[in-house]
Amino acid sequence: MKQDxxxxxxxxxxxxxLAESEATMTVRPKRVVWxxxxxxxxxxxxxxxxxxxxxxxxxxxxxxxxxTWQEFYVEVGxxxxxxxxxxxxxxxxxxxxxxxxxxxAVSEALETxxxxxxxxxxxxxxxxxxxxxxxxxxxxxxWEPNKNGNGILWHTQDHVEDHVWFSQDSAYHYxxxxxxxxxxLVGIPDRVPVTSEIVEMAGISVLKVKIxxxxxxxxxxxxxxxxxxxxxxxxxxLYWSDGYSILSLQCPAWMTDEEIESLLSTIYIVExxxxxxxxxxxxxxxxxx
Amino acid sequence: xxxxxxxxxxxKRDEQAVHETQRAYSVYCRRVAGGILNDPxxxxxxxxxxxxxxxxxxxxxxxxxxxxxxxxxxxxLAFSAFRSRSTAKRGGNAVFVALEELGECVxxxxxxxxxxxxxxxxxxxxxxxxxxxxxxRMVFVRRYFFLDEIPQIARRxxxxxxxxxxxxxxxxxxxxxYLIQEGYDL
Numbered sequence: 001m002k003q004d005x006x007x008x009x010x011x012x013x014x015x016x017x018l019a020e021s022e023a024t025m026t027v028r029p030k031r032v033v034w035x036x037x038x039x040x041x042x043x044x045x046x047x048x049x050x051x052x053x054x055x056x057x058x059x060x061x062x063x064x065x066x067x068t069w070q071e072f073y074v075e076v077g078x079x080x081x082x083x084x085x086x087x088x089x090x091x092x093x094x095x096x097x098x099x100x101x102x103x104x105a106v107s108e109a110l111e112t113x114x115x116x117x118x119x120x121x122x123x124x125x126x127x128x129x130x131x132x133x134x135x136x137x138x139x140x141x142x143w144e145p146n147k148n149g150n151g152i153l154w155h156t157q158d159h160v161e162d163h164v165w166f167s168q169d170s171a172y173h174y175x176x177x178x179x180x181x182x183x184x185l186v187g188i189p190d191r192v193p194v195t196s197e198i199v200e201m202a203g204i205s206v207l208k209v210k211i212x213x214x215x216x217x218x219x220x221x222x223x224x225x226x227x228x229x230x231x232x233x234x235x236x237x238l239y240w241s242d243g244y245s246i247l248s249l250q251c252p253a254w255m256t257d258e259e260i261e262s263l264l265s266t267i268y269i270v271e272x273x274x275x276x277x278x279x280x281x282x283x284x285x286x287x288x289x
Numbered sequence: 290x291x292x293x294x295x296x297x298x299x300x301k302r303d304e305q306a307v308h309e310t311q312r313a314y315s316v317y318c319r320r321v322a323g324g325i326l327n328d329p330x331x332x333x334x335x336x337x338x339x340x341x342x343x344x345x346x347x348x349x350x351x352x353x354x355x356x357x358x359x360x361x362x363x364x365x366l367a368f369s370a371f372r373s374r375s376t377a378k379r380g381g382n383a384v385f386v387a388l389e390e391l392g393e394c395v396x397x398x399x400x401x402x403x404x405x406x407x408x409x410x411x412x413x414x415x416x417x418x419x420x421x422x423x424x425x426r427m428v429f430v431r432r433y434f435f436l437d438e439i440p441q442i443a444r445r446x447x448x449x450x451x452x453x454x455x456x457x458x459x460x461x462x463x464x465x466x467y468l469i470q471e472g473y474d475l
Binding site for chain 2: 001002003004005006007008009010011012013014015016017018019020021022
């Protein structure tokens with residue numbers, strides 16, 4: 001078959017289909033909200049850029065340089081929560097959130113996977129998932145080796161507003177302490193049973209969340225997720241599924257806008273997912289305390 | 290004049306039907322054909338053939354959407370003309386870009402002979418598109434039937450251009466899979 005054949009055949013499409021496409025789709029209210037958020041984020045970005053510059057200057061003059069992170073948004077679309085990475089008032093990350101597509105109707109979450117080959121210093125990524133019970137949810141993974149030393153930070157988001165942050169080592173989950181974050185604990189679906197206590201880790205107060213049935217719950221709800229791997233060099237690959245395609249990246253505050261923009265042009269579709277040597281953090285998790 | 294009345298004229302074999310059709314849809318059909326053919330003279334020939342084709346096919350046809358019925362005729366005639374032209378005389382960038390994109394759906398874009406019944410293949414694509422999401426379906430149709438540019442589609446549906454590209458890419462990929470599943474030798 002040639003592309004000519006396809007093009008010719010498309011000329012035979014039903015007039016009903018053509019008529020449908022003649023309509024103008026209504027702007028979804030959510031998008032209007034997003035746009036408003038993006039405008040707000042742009043303003044926040046300006047402020048934070050200055051803050052980052054100041055912090056960078058401070059860090060350069062410090063005997064022990066501190067990695068400072070900055071919130072950052074690119075591309076109109078979904079935006080993430082604007083909470084800092086840690087709730088210590090000074091640690092925050094540069095985050096890019098980009099809408100690729102949101103299509104809850106897609107039945108095969110891993111059908112298409114896109115990949116970004118992030119440059120050095122991009123130390124965190126997110127991944128997304130989808131429950132098949134009709135409720136679109138996602139959870140992300142953020143790897144931040146320079147700050148916590150706790151391994152992987154997990155970020156879950158139930159629907160759109162409720163955020164839950166917790167980190168994971170081989171056996172525990174921790175919910176980082178923060179007013180909003182603790183409140184958002186109620187956003188965890190009932191089907192994820194948790195118990196919690198506040199503990200100190202690496203000088204940070206965290207809410208230790210035990211989720212003994214985490215894996216089981218995911219299986220029961222048929223959570224499908226894109227997998228990802230992490231490379232200590234800072235080189236990071238990210239891919240995400242059709243189920244709910246939101247890209248969220250974070251990079252150190254010293255990255256320039258040009259460097260960030262150049263990343264966005266590196267998106268490509270992975271044809272054969274099986275050929276990738278993927279690391280799935282869940283595979284190493286025993287699920288036991 | 291309303292479409293229904295124009296179609297009534299066709300059924301009465303009143304030549305006024307052709308004049309009314311031209312008056313109502315010349316610009317529209319010229320745009321459809323012009324997306325495929327570069328040469329204005331070629332486009333005019335296609336338009337003349339479109340009116341003739343409409344005259345000869347109504348009746349027995351009774352189009353539900355006259356405008357789109359004509360668009361299909363114009364598009365098909367324009368593409369036939371495009372295929373028969375030498376490379377140098379072929380159409381604008383739009384159709385080349387669209388063909389290149391659709392090339393992703395076929396494994397051998399340069400395969401020698403192919404005899405696919407356009408009607409049958411078109412029906413298969415119809416079925417595929419009906420299983421796609423509204424957004425995928427509409428974006429696909431705008432791009433590959435009407436040859437709309439990406440920014441145009443983005444504006445029409447309030448999407449970002451990146452989003453439109455991603456939707457198209459994904460839909461092409463799904464279409465390819467679907468055609469293979471349906472037994473087409475790509």
